[in-house]
Amino acid sequence: MLTEFLDFLGSLHPLIVHLPIGIILLTIAIDVFMRNKNNSVYRVITMGWFFTFFTGLLAALFGWFLGDNGYYFESQINIHRWSGIALVSLSFIIWVLRYINFRFSKPFNRSLNLTTIILLMVTGHFGGEMTHGQNYLFENLPYIEKEISLVKLSEAKRSKADSLMVYEDLIHPILEEKCMACHNQNHAYGGLNMSAFESMVKGGNSGTGIKKGKPYESLIYKRVSFPHDHPKFMPPAGVPLSYDQIATLEWWIDNGAEKQIPVTSVRNDAKIQRMIEIQYGLDLKEKTFLETLKLASPSPEMLKSIQGEKYFFRYLNPEQSFMDLKFTKKEINTKDLINIQKVKKNIVWLNLMDCMLKDDHLGYLNDFPNLTRLKIQKNPLITNKGIEALKNLENLSELNLYGTRVSDAALITLGQIQSLKKLFLWNTRITPQAIADFKAQHPEIEIVAGL
Ligand code: HEC
Known part of the structure; x- marks a missing residue:
């Protein structure tokens, strides 16, 4: 009273x-x-x-x-x-x-x-x-930038987006800036101490601070998402949380409110992902193997082996380290393959179509660590036996076997290439039934097998 x-x-x-x-x-x-x-x-x-x-x-x-x-x-x-x-x-x-x-x-x-x-x-x-609020005196002057939040990620953190954590790197700094002046060990208004993760989750006098998976039952979330003139709106003084920050908090609680959720897991929600990308200047798109690959360009010494009209190559990146190499003649021999091997680290695409390639030849390709796309179509001498050698191509994602003599058994070998995403099997001896079974087992692999 x-x-x-x-x-x-x-x-x-x-x-x-x-x-x-x-x-x-x-x-x-x-x-x-x-x-x-x-x-x-x-x-x-x-x-x-x-x-x-x-x-x-x-x-x-x-x-x-x-x-x-x-x-x-x-x-x-x-x-x-x-x-x-x-x-x-x-x-x-x-x-x-x-x-x-x-x-x-x-x-x-x-x-x-x-x-x-x-x-x-x-x-x-x-x-x-x-x-x-602070800055109220000058904030309407035309040349003053309105203060929205002081929280920004440092350049160093932004460059390694894959190792950022949702709570530690995105949410905690906001709560620290906007709440902890009044919710710490010394001043725990409402009985709520947010300076430690555990006591924040536990909450204050009137209930649980954070209920995993249930933002609408979490006091911390409820208080920041009230209308601004609600008597229980938080923070009662200073700049409120932005819409994006509240949405990030909601996503985090919704997804288990764990201390260690990597920021990349927001890929499960395109809207939040986009929001975080813009707000923090991050790029959270999944990187392909090539986007993460760092390579030195081949030395002039190495390039000597593939000079001459038998080979045609071009670079796929401005750093001139990723090569797309094509064999241009109608008949290849082991010496040609040994020459190609000299630049094997740099070859990411290789085109050996229609050059009388034999099963034995494929053995020379078993150690191309960065090869992602291999074209060996229209080589009717290629059989299941040769395919065995391709098992070791760790980063092969696209393989063209059109017009070779591989049959159903080759699919067992091909199923072992974890990185495979696309397979051309048109005009081979593989049966439609085997393709259907393979598709059921490997839904991540796209198969092009003709009409
Ligand atoms: C300027 C001081 C101040 C700031 C900043 C502040 N609070 Fe509070 N908060 C209080 C006071 C005072 C109370 C107790 C009275 C009440 O419940 O409204 C309180 C109570 C709460 C409660 C209820 C605790 C309970 O169990 O009763 C929650 C939840 C809360 N605040 C969350 C936040 C969050 C989240 C922020 C940051 C976005 C924040 N507060 C920022 C002063 C502040």
């Missing part, structure tokens, strides 16, 4: 403060502008200082009740509180001195007026910051 009444008085503070402000300004104006002061003017000024003191005292008292509720930042309250008290005390002293007819010298009187105005501005400014 009493606390509610005090809270009510506290809420009158913003109203009452305008009385002493008006009275001070009027009193000082009379003092400054009425040059010839007779006795009554002198007494009006003295009275002005009295009412400044009296209404100021009321405002300070009510302000004290208001400041006690924990809805403001300590640091801001302190400056506002003590400059307010100084202002009330100063007006009291001035009133008493005038009342006992103490005559001020002109310069002294002027400096008292000036000090009062300065104190008034300081008090008013910090009071304004508490209710309207």
Whole structure:
């Protein structure tokens, strides 16, 4: 009952403060502008200082009740509180001195007026910051960027998006900036200490802070997603969480609220993924093998082996390290293959179509670590036996066997190539039934087998 009444008085503070402000300004104006002061003017000024003191005292008292509720930042309250008290005390002293007819010298009187105005501005400014938020004074100037959040990922963290954690790197910094001034070991308003993960999850006096999988039953989420003018909206002072930050928090709680969920797992939700990418300047798209591969370009020495009209090659990347190589003649021999082997690290695409390739030849290809695409179509001498050698191509994702003599058994070998994504089997001896079975077993592999 009493606390509610005090809270009510506290809420009158913003109203009452305008009385002493008006009275001070009027009193000082009379003092400054009425040059010839007779006795009554002198007494009006003295009275002005009295009412400044009296209404100021009321405002300070009510302000004290208001400041006690924990809805403001300590640091801001302190400056506002003590400059307010100084202002009330100063007006009291001035009133008493005038009342006992103490005559001020002109310069002294002027400096008292000036000090009062300065104190008034300081008090008013910090009071304004508490209710309207920091920067309220300048934020509408055209050349000022509106402060949305101080939370940004560092360049170093952004460059290794794959190792970022949702809680540690995205959510914790926001909560630290916007909540922990009031929810820590020393000030745990509402009984809620958010500085440690466990105590944040546990919550405060009125319930669980974070309920895994249930954002709408998690107090932390509920309080930040209330309408801004709701009495329980958090944070009660300062810049609120942005829409994106609230959505990220919701996604995290929805997905188990674990401390260690990698940021890349937001790939399960395209909207959140996009939102996080924009907000933090991240690229969370899944990288293909080639996007993660770093290679030096082949030396002139190595390139010598594939010069001449038998070979045609081009680079696939600006760094000139990924090669697409094609054998151009109608008949290949082992020497040609040994030449190609010299640049095997750099070859990512290899085209050996229609050149009388034999099963034995494929043995020369079994150690091409970065080969992702291999074309050996229209080589009717290739059988299941040759395919065996391709098992070791760890990064092979596309293989063209069109027009070779492979049969159903080759699929057993091909099924062992983990990286395989696309397979051309048109015009081979593989039966439609075997293809259907293979597709059922390897849904991730696309098969092109003709009409
Ligand atoms: C300026 C101080 C301040 C800041 C900043 C602040 N809070 Fe609070 N918070 C309080 C006070 C005071 C209470 C207790 C009164 C109430 O429940 O409204 C409270 C209560 C809560 C409660 C209820 C605890 C319980 O179990 O009763 C939650 C949840 C909460 N805050 C979450 C947050 C979150 C999340 C943020 C940051 C986005 C935040 N707060 C920022 C002052 C603050």
